[in-house]
Amino acid sequence: SASGAAEGGAPTAPTAPVTSAPPGTPSAPASQAPGDELPPPGDPGDVLTLGDTGPEVTDLQQRLLRIPNVYQGGQVNGQYDQALAEAVSRFQVWYGIRGDANGVYGTATRRDLESRT
Structure with missing residues (x-):
C-alpha cells in the first residue's frame, strides 16, 4: 500500500503544477509590462484617468x-x-x-x- 500511494500520488501532483505554472506565470507579466510603458502618445490602447499626467x-x-x-x-x-x-x-x-x-x-x-x- 505504501508503494501504491507513492506511485499514484507523488509523480502526478508535483509534475503537473511545476510544469504548467512556470511557463504561464512569467509570460503574462512580461508581455503586459512592456505594453504598458512602450505605446507612443495617442495610442488608441491608452486609457487616461484622474491622476494621470503627461x-x-x-x-x-x-x-x-x-x-x-x-x-x-x-x-x-x-x-x-x-x-x-x-x-x-x-x-x-x-x-x-x-x-x-x-x-x-x-x-x-x-x-x-x-x-x-
Missing part, C-alpha cells in the same frame, strides 16, 4: 477645448484633474458615448473626440 493629457485638454462648453476655461497643463474628469464625463454624456467608465478617457471616448477635433 503629453497625452495635454492633447486631451486641447481637444476638449475645441468642443463648445465642454471644458470651458479649462487648463492645459498635462494634469488629469477633477475638472478634466468632469469635462470628459460631460463630453461622454452629451455625445452619447458608451464603452468607457464615466470620466475616463478610454478607447470609445478617444475615438469619438478625435473624430470631432
